[in-house]
Amino acid sequence: MRHRAAVIAFALAAFEAHAQIDTEKRFPEVHGSDLNGREVTLPADIPGPASLVFVPFEMRQQDDVDSWHPFVQKMKEDFPSVGVLELPTISRGYLIMRFIIDNGMRSGIRDESARAATITLYLDVKAFTRDLGLETTKSIAVFVVRPSGQILARAIGRYSEAGASTIRAALEALQGSVE
Secondary structure, three states: OHHHHHHHHHHHHHHHHHHOOOOOOEOOOEEEEEOOOOEEEEOOOOOOOOEEEEEOOOHHHHHHHHOOHHHHHHHHHHOOOOEEEEOOEEEHHHHHHHHHHHHHHHHHOOOHHHHHOEEEEEEOHHHHHHHHOOOOOOOOEEEEEOOOOEEEEEEEOOOOHHHHHHHHHHHHHHHHHHO
């Protein structure tokens, strides 16, 4: 058992050195509901050993999230234990319109599993972005997050080879540490 723990510790240390993790930033605790109505607390309710977490801030950014779809499909094949979440992030000032906003999104997403993976956050967007180390809400953010809140990797914006490479490296290192 000690050997396994040492291997895991070594793999995580090697990953941190390779991916240059910002260990100061952790995914903040947030509360929301998925589009099936289930209450969720993140990062504790993140599925799997880690999840790809997409954070869009504006409706028009859905195209940017969708640009990652082929990559996400490939990652789900290569790393089946890794979850995928989308967190549309909206100012808490819109909480009064939550029913309308969530029902609008729900009507556009027919698949129950996709609804379960879509968790709308109504919160202080400025504090949330600061906590995540994001400089702007003009681009989506993509994270690899563990249920502990540890952020293993981050990419900003539409799909790019550089962003995908960063995310893939984190998933590969994670896979090596949990086997």
